[in-house]
Amino acid sequence: MAYNLLKGKRGIIFGPLDDKSIAWKVAERAHEEGARFTLSNTQTAIRFGTISELSERTGSEVIAADATSVQDVEQVFRRSMEVLGGKVDFVLHSIGMSLNVRKGRKYDDLDYGYFMKTMDISAFSFHKMLQVARKMDAISEWGSVVALSYVAAQRTLFRYNDMADAKAALESIARSFGYIYGRDKKIRVNTISQSPTMTTAGSGVKGIDNLIDFTDRMSPLGNATADECADYCVTLFSDLTRKVTMQNLFHDGGFSSMGMSLKAMMMYNRSLECKDCLDPDDPELLKSLDD
Numbered sequence: 001m002a003y004n005l006l007k008g009k010r011g012i013i014f015g016p017l018d019d020k021s022i023a024w025k026v027a028e029r030a031h032e033e034g035a036r037f038t039l040s041n042t043q044t045a046i047r048f049g050t051i052s053e054l055s056e057r058t059g060s061e062v063i064a065a066d067a068t069s070v071q072d073v074e075q076v077f078r079r080s081m082e083v084l085g086g087k088v089d090f091v092l093h094s095i096g097m098s099l100n101v102r103k104g105r106k107y108d109d110l111d112y113g114y115f116m117k118t119m120d121i122s123a124f125s126f127h128k129m130l131q132v133a134r135k136m137d138a139i140s141e142w143g144s145v146v147a148l149s150y151v152a153a154q155r156t157l158f159r160y161n162d163m164a165d166a167k168a169a170l171e172s173i174a175r176s177f178g179y180i181y182g183r184d185k186k187i188r189v190n191t192i193s194q195s196p197t198m199t200t201a202g203s204g205v206k207g208i209d210n211l212i213d214f215t216d217r218m219s220p221l222g223n224a225t226a227d228e229c230a231d232y233c234v235t236l237f238s239d240l241t242r243k244v245t246m247q248n249l250f251h252d253g254g255f256s257s258m259g260m261s262l263k264a265m266m267m268y269n270r271s272l273e274c275k276d277c278l279d280p281d282d283p284e285l286l287k288s289l290d291d
Helices: 022-032 043-048 051-058 070-084 112-136 163-185 208-218 226-237 262-271 283-288
Strands: 010-014 036-041 062-064 088-093 139-149 188-194 248-251
Touching (some): 010 022, 022 051, 022 088, 043 062, 070 088, 088 226
8 A cells, every 4th residue: 555655756766686685675665655866776686686677667767886996986976966856855775795604615714805794795885875965965855865784783693694784884974974864964864774674685695594584483473574664664764754864773573682582492392302302293282372
């Protein structure tokens, strides 16, 4: 259901690859809510992804760019303002990649060249976007900038590796730049800490299935889907959240506030082959338990 929350608004969405990506879902929802926007990703992602389909579906121009290049980011904002007919009202940063994770390097045996690439792609690119936009005066007053993060910025999660450092930096950038941008231009800057989501990039991470199952069992409301994240992004782009800024907003079904859930404890007990432990598959037992 559409509510015209973004009617008349213009934006830039960085990071859509295919229909599994959160940025893709955000673009679809923003289009449904009346927004006009451009799409941006690297030449490689455009070549191997299906972003052209999204472009046709939403009537959006695709602008190839390396988000770690200031010159490329400048071109994205410049071209977007030309195409859309003025300053933008919202920007989505949905970019992240770690060669250390992809190549299975452990956190105590990182390749520092890869580490710097992780930070540049996944965090510093956000600062570059914000700095370029501010210098170009490319975002309208009361505009909104959102970046996607993850709870590993605060908690240690096995195998998340140097991406945790990148997400921590990303959230810090949102706070620091959020103060400056809010003070000077009334522009909001926030991060969304999303549930683990089975995107094309995420599916290549070893153990992602188990992580998603674990967080789903731990979360009172279950994991938030990519579509639900898109809904949340739309509210942050809209005028309904004009006084929300410098926040890391958990969108994870309650996972970030949990210690141990009943479902997770039952599975843990089962893994120990505990004869006296609760059976998670016993419906009568579940019905009788007082959580």
